[in-house]
Amino acid sequence: MPDDPYAAAVIDLLGVLAYGELSAFERLCADAALAPTLDDKAEVAAMACAEFGHFQQLREKLIDLGVSADDAMRPFVAPLDAFHASTAPADWLEGLVKAYVGDGIAADFYREISVLLDDETRALVLEVFGDTGHAAFVVSKVRSSIEADPRVAGRLALWGRRLMGEALSQAQRVAAERDALAALLAGGGGNGGMDLVELGRMFTRITEQHTKRMAALGLAA
Amino acid sequence: MPDDPYAAAVIDLLGVLAYGELSAFERLCADAALAPTLDDKAEVAAMACAEFGHFQQLREKLIDLGVSADDAMRPFVAPLDAFHASTAPADWLEGLVKAYVGDGIAADFYREISVLLDDETRALVLEVFGDTGHAAFVVSKVRSSIEADPRVAGRLALWGRRLMGEALSQAQRVAAERDALAALLAGGGGNGGMDLVELGRMFTRITEQHTKRMAALGLAA
Numbered sequence: 193m194p195d196d197p198y199a200a201a202v203i204d205l206l207g208v209l210a211y212g213e214l215s216a217f218e219r220l221c222a223d224a225a226l227a228p229t230l231d232d233k234a235e236v237a238a239m240a241c242a243e244f245g246h247f248q249q250l251r252e253k254l255i256d257l258g259v260s261a262d263d264a265m266r267p268f269v270a271p272l273d274a275f276h277a278s279t280a281p282a283d284w285l286e287g288l289v290k291a292y293v294g295d296g297i298a299a300d301f302y303r304e305i306s307v308l309l310d311d312e313t314r315a316l317v318l319e320v321f322g323d324t325g326h327a328a329f330v331v332s333k334v335r336s337s338i339e340a341d342p343r344v345a346g347r348l349a350l351w352g353r354r355l356m357g358e359a360l361s362q363a364q365r366v367a368a369e370r371d372a373l374a375a376l377l378a379g380g381g382g383n384g385g386m387d388l389v390e391l392g393r394m395f396t397r398i399t400e401q402h403t404k405r406m407a408a409l410g411l412a413a
Numbered sequence: 414m415p416d417d418p419y420a421a422a423v424i425d426l427l428g429v430l431a432y433g434e435l436s437a438f439e440r441l442c443a444d445a446a447l448a449p450t451l452d453d454k455a456e457v458a459a460m461a462c463a464e465f466g467h468f469q470q471l472r473e474k475l476i477d478l479g480v481s482a483d484d485a486m487r488p489f490v491a492p493l494d495a496f497h498a499s500t501a502p503a504d505w506l507e508g509l510v511k512a513y514v515g516d517g518i519a520a521d522f523y524r525e526i527s528v529l530l531d532d533e534t535r536a537l538v539l540e541v542f543g544d545t546g547h548a549a550f551v552v553s554k555v556r557s558s559i560e561a562d563p564r565v566a567g568r569l570a571l572w573g574r575r576l577m578g579e580a581l582s583q584a585q586r587v588a589a590e591r592d593a594l595a596a597l598l599a600g601g602g603g604n605g606g607m608d609l610v611e612l613g614r615m616f617t618r619i620t621e622q623h624t625k626r627m628a629a630l631g632l633a634a
Contacts, residue, residue, distance in 0.1 A: 214451070217458055221442030230435070230483045230490075234468065237438055241462040247455065262451045269451075 199257075201376035202313055205305070206254050207264030208272070208366065208373075209320060212298060213247035214265070215272050216240075216291075223287035232284075232333070239291065239326045246320040253316055267370065275362040279355055285337055285344065286351050289409065292330040293352050296405045297359045300398045308376055308385060334409045349411040356402055356413075360395075420478075422597035423534055426526070427475050428485030429493075429587065429594075430541060433519060434468035435486070436493050437461075437512075444508035453505075453554070460512065460547045467541040474537055488591065496583040500576055506558055506565065507572050510630065513551040514573050517626045518580045521619045529597055529606060555630045570632040577623055577634075581616075 194200055220240035227233035251261040279294070281287035299321040306317040338345045367374050379385020386394065406413035415421055441461035448454035472482040500515070502508035520542035527538040559566045588595050600606020607615065627634035 211451075214455065214458065218442070218446060218454075221439070221445070221461070224442070225439060230432075230486055231481075233439075234435065234472070234482070237435070237465050238469070240442070241465050244458050244462050248459070251455070260452075261455070265451055 197372055197375050200372040202309070203254065203257060203259050203264050204267070204370050204373045205302075205309075205317075205376070206250050206257075206313075207259075207261075207266075208268040209302065209317070210247055210250040210254065210261050211265040211268045211272055213243045213250060213320070215276055216243040216295065217247065219276060219287075220291060223281065223284065223291065226281075226284040226287060228284060235326070235329050236287075236291075239324065239329075242324045242326070249316065249320060253313075268366065271362055271366050271369075275358055279358050285334060285348060288330045288333055289348050289351055289411075290355055292327055292334075292409070293402065293405055294355050294359065296327075297356060297398060297402055300401045301363065304394045304398070305377070331408050334411075338410050345411055348409070349406070349413075352402075352406050352409075352411055352413065356399075418593055418596050421593040423530070424475065424478060424480050424485050425488070425591050425594045426523075426530075426538075426597070427471050427478075427534075428480075428482075428487075429489040430523065430538070431468055431471040431475065431482050432486035432489045432493055434464045434471060434541070436497055437464040437516065438468065440497060440508075441512060444502065444505065444512065447502075447505040447508060449505060456547070456550050457508075457512075460545065460550075463545045463547070470537065470541060474534075489587065492583055492587050492590075496579055500579050506555060506569060509551045509554055510569050510572055510632075511576055513548055513555075513630070514623065514626055515576050515580065517548075518577060518619060518623055521622045522584065525615045525619070526598070529600075552629050555632075559631050566632060569630070570627070570634075573623075573627050573630075573632055573634065577620075 194203070217240050220236055220243060224233050224236040224240060227236055254261050254264050279290060281290050302317055302321055306314045309317065334348065338348075367377065377386055377391070379387075403413040415424070438461050441457055441464060445454050445457040445461060448457055475482050475485050500511060502511050523538055523542055527535040530538065555569065559569075588598065598607055598612070600608075624634040
């Protein structure tokens with residue numbers, strides 16, 4: 193790890209993103225196995241491979257920085273595995289909601305953080321979280337399931353709230369354990385940072401976006 | 414399904430190939446979950462996504478022919494699922510051997526059949542079974558495992574023979590159930606076909622290639 197705190201924070205950030213994408217790939221593979229039709233399976237498999245493509249971009253960048261993806265990802269394996277273990281979908285619909293809502297929260301969070309980064313790293317983060325066009329598939333599947341059986345909505349609304357809660361608690365744990373990341377957020381990276389008021393506003397914006405996504409699915413946040 | 418027996422055979426062939434790739438994707442996803450290191454996981458995930466890319470090419474071709482991938486794949490879901498159920502790897506190494514040896518047998522078989530196809534379909538089949546560069550990874554992992562523990566070789570050699578046996582019996586079952594495919598092999602497609610002597614030679618060549626792959630892994634065929 194480099195001595196420069198900003199460089200260390202970037203490596204941490206790329207490491208957590210890379211492991212996030214690799215575990216998203218694995219999670220979507222498991223979802224694909226639950227798909228009710230072959231077309232659904234293919235759609236979720238395409239989402240999995242899109243995540244894996246992002247992982248490969250992040251790994252390339254880490255290699256450019258002289259760090260192996262394996263080393264950069266290692267500190268984040270336990271917390272991200274814990275997140276996925278505590279939010280293992282019970283069925284196909286819960287998997288779809290997790291893919292859409294969970295990835296949405298992560299994307300919002302990292303996009304917010306990206307303003308603290310240098311241009312090149314920011315461009316990579318924005319690209320990795322760019323729209324892959326899969327949201328429309330999830331929204332249409334979830335909405336038609338609710339139409340077919342309105343009782344599904346209550347269960348999925350609870351599920352969405354749990355995802356938000358677990359995501360926040362894991363994010364706090366990671367920030368508390370990784371000094372470089374915490375310093376980046378607080379402005380120690382030299383690119384400016386966020387004070388407590390700004391952090392509070394950021395979480396408000398993320399919560400608002402979450403509410404919008406739940407509404408798009410036809411669910412109460 | 415079209416009335417023209419050759420067109421029906423092509424759709425059957427693309428259907429079995431497409432489902433083969435989609436189930437290879439799923440199987441490699443399951444293997445990735447067993448990987449001992451993050452680098453190994455990423456390598457197998459890349460293999461999974463390469464297979465999914467092939468699936469997408471085959472699906473495009475089916476759509477061009479006016480058939481949904483779902484319809485074309487359906488007759489082959491049960492036999493291919495049965496093959497995978499009867500050859501579920503017990504661990505990471507068995508998964509790697511299956512990916513290399515099993516896909517090798519399939520690739521040899523479809524490459525042999527491709528001589529009976531029109532130029533465009535043949536080009537697609539050859540592309541889908543082109544070398545994705547992943548064989549070297551499997552060979553090196555299996556050889557170093559045998560070096561570390563020579564007893565592994567006996568178990569994996571048995572495993573390789575079982576894969577060959579199950580592949581042949583499934584291929585026979587599929588050919589027996591799908592008249593169009595059987596007719597293509599026998600020359601009913603109008604592009605010439607294989608008589609029993611040629612069929613026998615084809616199986617001899619496939620067996621020889623299998624023996625070479627087992628030897629590359631350091632295993633007795």
